[in-house]
Amino acid sequence: MASLSLKNIYKIYSNGFNAVKDFNLEVEDKEFIIFVGPSGCGKSTTLRMIAGLEDISKGELWIGDKLVNDVEPKDRDIAMVFQNYALYPHMTVYDNMAFGLKIKKVPKDKIDKQIHEAAKILDIEHLLDRKPKALSGGQRQRVAMGRAIVREPKVFLMDEPLSNLDAKLRVQMRIEISKLHQRLQTTIIYVTHDQTEAMTLGTRIVVLKDGIIQQVDTPQNLYDKPQNLFVAGFIGSPAMNFIECKAVKSGSDILLMFGSHSIKVPEGKAIKLIEGNYIDRDIILGIRPEDIHDEQLFIESSPESVIDAKINVYEMLGAEVYLYFNIDQFDITARVNSRTTARPGDTVQLAFDLSKIHLFDKETERIIVN
Amino acid sequence: MISNQILQDTIDGIKAISRVDLCVMDMEGKPLASTMLEVSEYDKVVLAFVDSPAESQVLQGCQFFKVYDDNQLEYVILAKGENDDVYMIGKLATFQIQNLLVAYKERFDKDNFIKNLLLDNLLLVDIYNRAKKLHIDTDVRRVVYIIETKAEKDNNVLETVRSLFSSKTKDFITAVDEKNIILVKEVKQTETYEDMEKTAKVIVDMLNSEAMTQVRVAYGTIVNEIKEVSRSYKEAKMALDVGKIFYEDRNIIAHGNLGIGRLIYQLPIPLCKMFIKEIFDSRTPDEFDEETLTTINKFFENSLNVSETSRQLYIHRNTLVYRLDKLQKTTNLDLRVFEDAITFKIALMVVKYMKYMKSLEY
Numbered sequence: 001m002a003s004l005s006l007k008n009i010y011k012i013y014s015n016g017f018n019a020v021k022d023f024n025l026e027v028e029d030k031e032f033i034i035f036v037g038p039s040g041c042g043k044s045t046t047l048r049m050i051a052g053l054e055d056i057s058k059g060e061l062w063i064g065d066k067l068v069n070d071v072e073p074k075d076r077d078i079a080m081v082f083q084n085y086a087l088y089p090h091m092t093v094y095d096n097m098a099f100g101l102k103i104k105k106v107p108k109d110k111i112d113k114q115i116h117e118a119a120k121i122l123d124i125e126h127l128l129d130r131k132p133k134a135l136s137g138g139q140r141q142r143v144a145m146g147r148a149i150v151r152e153p154k155v156f157l158m159d160e161p162l163s164n165l166d167a168k169l170r171v172q173m174r175i176e177i178s179k180l181h182q183r184l185q186t187t188i189i190y191v192t193h194d195q196t197e198a199m200t201l202g203t204r205i206v207v208l209k210d211g212i213i214q215q216v217d218t219p220q221n222l223y224d225k226p227q228n229l230f231v232a233g234f235i236g237s238p239a240m241n242f243i244e245c246k247a248v249k250s251g252s253d254i255l256l257m258f259g260s261h262s263i264k265v266p267e268g269k270a271i272k273l274i275e276g277n278y279i280d281r282d283i284i285l286g287i288r289p290e291d292i293h294d295e296q297l298f299i300e301s302s303p304e305s306v307i308d309a310k311i312n313v314y315e316m317l318g319a320e321v322y323l324y325f326n327i328d329q330f331d332i333t334a335r336v337n338s339r340t341t342a343r344p345g346d347t348v349q350l351a352f353d354l355s356k357i358h359l360f361d362k363e364t365e366r367i368i369v370n
Numbered sequence: 371m372i373s374n375q376i377l378q379d380t381i382d383g384i385k386a387i388s389r390v391d392l393c394v395m396d397m398e399g400k401p402l403a404s405t406m407l408e409v410s411e412y413d414k415v416v417l418a419f420v421d422s423p424a425e426s427q428v429l430q431g432c433q434f435f436k437v438y439d440d441n442q443l444e445y446v447i448l449a450k451g452e453n454d455d456v457y458m459i460g461k462l463a464t465f466q467i468q469n470l471l472v473a474y475k476e477r478f479d480k481d482n483f484i485k486n487l488l489l490d491n492l493l494l495v496d497i498y499n500r501a502k503k504l505h506i507d508t509d510v511r512r513v514v515y516i517i518e519t520k521a522e523k524d525n526n527v528l529e530t531v532r533s534l535f536s537s538k539t540k541d542f543i544t545a546v547d548e549k550n551i552i553l554v555k556e557v558k559q560t561e562t563y564e565d566m567e568k569t570a571k572v573i574v575d576m577l578n579s580e581a582m583t584q585v586r587v588a589y590g591t592i593v594n595e596i597k598e599v600s601r602s603y604k605e606a607k608m609a610l611d612v613g614k615i616f617y618e619d620r621n622i623i624a625h626g627n628l629g630i631g632r633l634i635y636q637l638p639i640p641l642c643k644m645f646i647k648e649i650f651d652s653r654t655p656d657e658f659d660e661e662t663l664t665t666i667n668k669f670f671e672n673s674l675n676v677s678e679t680s681r682q683l684y685i686h687r688n689t690l691v692y693r694l695d696k697l698q699k700t701t702n703l704d705l706r707v708f709e710d711a712i713t714f715k716i717a718l719m720v721v722k723y724m725k726y727m728k729s730l731e732y
Contacts, residue, residue, distance in 0.1 A: 013618050015722075016660075016667040053584050074582040082575035084568070088533045099533060100580050103526045148579070210682065 002064040002077070002154035002187060003029045004050070009059035011045050011211070019045045020211045023059070027189065032181050034202035035191045037234070042211035043191045044159055050189065051157050052076050063154060074104075079148035083160040087132035087143055093119075094128040097146045111150075118149040121183050122176075138169050138176075145180065156188045162197065174200060195235055199223070207231050229365040232286050232358060238322060238333045241292070243285045244362065247278045256285055256359075259328035264304040266354050272369035273359065283368065286358035289322065292334035293351050294342060305352040309334075314344050323350075372467075372474050377403035377445075380466060390459040391450035394467065397443055406450060416446050426460070428452055435464040439471050480504050484542045484554055487596070488514070488603045497597055507540070508595060511557040513566055514602040515589045516610050517573060518550050526581040527551060534576055550610075554599060557592050563626060566592070570622040588613060588623045611635065615726045616719060630716070634723050642720050649717040650701065658697075665693050666705065666714070674711055 004027035011020040020042040027033050035043035048054040050061060052073035061068050068076050087096050094115060101111045119125040122142045132140060141161070148156060161177075162170045178201055181188055192198055198205050199219040207214040207222065207230070215227045226232035232240045245258035247265070254270035255262045265273065273279060293299065299306055309332070313324035316338065323334045323342055334350060342348045359368040381392040385405045393404035399416035401409050412432060419427055419434045420443065427434045433456055437445040445467060449460030483500050486492050492500070501508050519527045528543070531551055535541045540556040555569070570587045577585045590605030605625035613623030616631035628635075646654070655663070665683065669690075672678040680690040694705055703710040 015616075015618065015718075016663045017619065017671075018664070019619065048578075051578070052582075053578050072582075073578075073584070080579040080582075082579055084571040084575040085579070086534060086572045086576055091533065099530075103529055103581070 005062040007060040010057045012057040030185050032188045032203045034198040034205045036198040037208035041208040043208050047157050047159055047191050051080055077154040079151040079153035079156055081148050081158045081161045083163050085144035089132055092129050093143050096143055097150050114150040118146045122146050158190045160192055225370040227367050229360045238289045240286045240288050241332045243330045245285050247273050247283055249279050261307050269369045276368055282362045284360040284362050287352055289333045289335035291353040291356040294336045294340050299349050299351045302351050305354050306349055308347055309350050310347045311342050311344050372470055374402045381405055384463050388459045390456050392463050393448040395446045433457055433460045435460050437464055437467050481544050484544050488600050490600050501596055511592050511594055512599055513555055513557050513589055513592045514606045515553040516550050516606045518586045520584040530581045574621055586621050590625045615722055634719050642724050655721050
């Protein structure tokens with residue numbers, strides 16, 4: 001088990017392409033860290049630099065108290081699980097798990113002990129004599145995990161290990177990985193582009209874009225307190241709604257004006273707008289779909305945030321309904337209760353939960369107030 | 371492996387020269403070739419000799435010798451007589467048969483055949499004859515992968531690749547140099563280049579996680595006949611080179627997907643030099659500072675879009691315009707103009723190619 005420290009890490013290719021820029025991160029022992037971001041954001045490159053499979057252009061990488069920039073991957077005490085795992089087709093599960101240790105010349109009795117321990121953790125003891133073709137997709141994935149576990153590494157690195165599985169199996173394996181982390185009590189760094197995986201698995205999430213860290217935080221904080229427009233839009237499904245508006249002063253109130261609509265900013269958030277000199281300037285209002293309400297009771301209790309909306313699309317998901325509509329040129333989604341009576345073509349009243357709105361600087365895209 | 375007739379011819383020849391009777395037996399004491407009329411009396415003695423650690427022994431008026439194939443006992447040779455001359459002839463016969471084994475093995479060795487096939491060391495007629503003898507299909511679809519490891523002589527990599535594909539008897543794994551492993555893979559009729567890419571990804575991921583080493587995988591085009599396998603190999607080799615020069619960030623390179631790098635790679639160096647002199651005169655792109663190079667690359671990345679580039683570089687639009695103007699003064703190329711931009715981009719790639727070729731000279 002070990003902590004990890006990435007200090008001012010850069011990855012610059014010889015064509016000048018800067019894949020990772022000034023990456024700073026402290027990973028505590030036993031943490032489950034997720035790197036998430038759109039494709040090409042540098043998450044896999046960073047993971048590969050930690051593994052030693054890519055050279056670090058600038059910066060320092062520490063595993064425990066050892067600087068490992070120039071240490072060979074096999075000597076870094078890490079184990080990796082990748083997306084395109086394969087099992088040796090002619091070997092049994094036992095031999096598949098033993099292979100890596102055999103080529104490292106680990107004594108037979110130690111190999112045997114480690115395989116049985118790993119098999120127990122993964123609940124695949126009964127499969128040890130089987131060949132890969134006799135295994136299901138989930139079982140094969142577990143064997144691939146087992147190959148990493150038997151190495152008894154200080155750190156596990158996983159690069160989208162579930163993306164080749166079908167949706168149902170992916171959910172199942174996600175739970176398995178979560179359990180595995182609890183059982184192994186080890187440091188895991190996990191790369192994914194799937195935000196559900198990120199939110200459900202990680203103790204902390206690193207959101208990346210264009211090789212730059214956007215925010216490092218717990219899943220809850222990322223959702224509730226995004227630090228910029230990108231994080232706000234990337235985390236959450238359906239994504240947060242954004243409306244360009246102007247902050248104006250009306251008497252003692254601060255209003256957000258967009259098109260023919262105006263809503264009153266709650267006092268606590270209004271102070272931040274005044275302090276930041278945002279009055280009479282364009283800002284961006286962000287609101288999550290579930291913070292737009294159609295219940296009569298809510299509408300009556302917050303008349304200052306009510307808007308009229310013509311529903312374009314109605315999507316029934318069983319427990320909830322997504323309503324799609326436009327406010328001026330902005331596409332908006334509301335997530336409401338399935339008992340809603342709104343249907344496409346209807347003009348309905350909807351109210352924003354003003355305590356949950358997020359306001360962003362239009363130029364810097366940084367958060368003003370959450 | 372060697373036919374009994376060949377063994378018989380060999381010992382007959384030796385007897386004709388030395389007048390010493392010889393016999394070749396297998397490990398169970400069964401005679402395979404002999405110049406003596408009766409050898410059944412030695413059956414049991416041979417079995418005892420096989421079990422003994424001795425390399426040679428004198429028993430019942432005969433000298434016994436062991437012949438090994440890759441440390442595995444293959445034959446026992448009997449030379450009639452007890453004196454030193456017979457010992458010497460027996461030893462010579464042993465040496466001769468041992469070498470025959472090696473020669474025959476080499477001749478029929480699949481690995482050797484594949485190596486020679488890849489390196490174009492075989493005549494067309496030999497390819498088909500030997501493939502037939504080795505039971506290798508001549509008209510199936512195949513593709514060649516080259517797996518380049520960071521470290522030389524990385525046995526873990528070879529071991530991992532062998533284990534991954536060895537159950538498929540129709541795939542061949544070999545190595546022609548210290549850094550590269552070659553996989554000649556049979557391709558099913560239904561398989562496409564997407565499947566080739568998937569296989570390459572599996573190889574990379576497996577070697578990264580199991581052998582824990584950096585690898586680069588290149589593959590050629592699918593060929594339909596065994597005689598074309600060397601073409602697929604050459605294509606894979608070229609893809610590996612082109613990838614190293616122009617696509618450093620990729621660890622899988624397909625010959626079918628080399629882009630403009632394919633053209634530049636074929637250019638003769640004197641022509642490249644002329645072109646670079648024309649574009650940059652006495653300067654080289656190395657002389658541009660890091661800021662200029664980053665600006666150029668970002669500008670290309672964003673399809674010559676000034677606003678987007680300045681946004682991504684966190685600089686004012688006018689700063690970017692100033693930098694581009696400055697570059698125009700030194701190179702006479704305005705990167706905002708498509709034709710100039712493409713000339714500049716190609717020139718940068720040509721410089722990279724020239725540098726790579728120069729590095730090979732040392």
